[in-house]
Amino acid sequence: MLKLINTIIILFSLLSIDPEYLKGSWKIxxxxxxxxxxxxxxxxxxxxxxxxxxxxxxxxVLDSTYYRFTEDSVFWSxxxxxxxxxxxxxxxxxxxxxxxxxxxxGRVEPYxxxxxxxxxxxxxxxxxxxxxxxxRSRRDFQRKLN
Numbered sequence: 001m002l003k004l005i006n007t008i009i010i011l012f013s014l015l016s017i018d019p020e021y022l023k024g025s026w027k028i029x030x031x032x033x034x035x036x037x038x039x040x041x042x043x044x045x046x047x048x049x050x051x052x053x054x055x056x057x058x059x060x061v062l063d064s065t066y067y068r069f070t071e072d073s074v075f076w077s078x079x080x081x082x083x084x085x086x087x088x089x090x091x092x093x094x095x096x097x098x099x100x101x102x103x104x105x106g107r108v109e110p111y112x113x114x115x116x117x118x119x120x121x122x123x124x125x126x127x128x129x130x131x132x133x134x135x136r137s138r139r140d141f142q143r144k145l146n
Contacts, residue, residue, distance in 0.1 A: 017115055019095045025144040026123060028065035032137035034058045057081055067141070069093060074102055099128065 037043055043054065060079050064086050068075040074093040077086050091104040101110040112128035121143040127135045 016097050017095060017117055021117060021120075022069045022093075022095060022100065022115075022123075023071070025066060025068045026141035027144045028062060028139055029142045030140040031058075031061060031065075032139070033135070034061060036137060053084070056084060060084065060086065065139075066144070076102075100125075 037054065038058070043051065046054065057079060064077050064079070066075075066077055072092055073090060075088065075090050077088055079085070080087050089104060091102050093103070094101045094110075095115075098115050100113050100115055102113070103110045109130060113125040114128055114134050116124040116126075116138070118124055118140075123141045123143070124138045125141065126138045129135070
């Protein structure tokens with residue numbers, strides 16, 4: 001029984017991510033959702049003009065998406081798809097186990113992401129939808145030196 005309890009404690013500690021690990025700047029390197037989109041039949045059925053817009057938005061996301069975590073604040077970017085512009089945002093963050101909660105001012109529900117630490121300089125994020133389902137596709141980030 002004691003062995004089982006020790007194993008559970010070890011597994012739980014492996015799932016937890018130290019908040020200090022997140023602090024700093026992270027730049028997107030890959031988005032499975034964007035890759036899946038351009039391989040989909042829906043994308044292939046778009047007009048050339050619509051495909052070009054999707055490609056521009058994808059490039060903007062991959063060139064510009066970042067998160068910067070400080071002691072209790074987070075700064076990040078998002079894309080306004082209609083205007084094809086980058087939006088810079090600020091909020092608060094809280095880490096519980098392997099889930100980061102990002103609180104955006106004016107929004108009732110926080111954004112939730114399941115984190116996977118890949119190395120000291122690499123991180124993957126999967127959005128957790130409001131119903132609790134975890135996205136199949138992930139976004140990969142590389143730690144950026146300031």
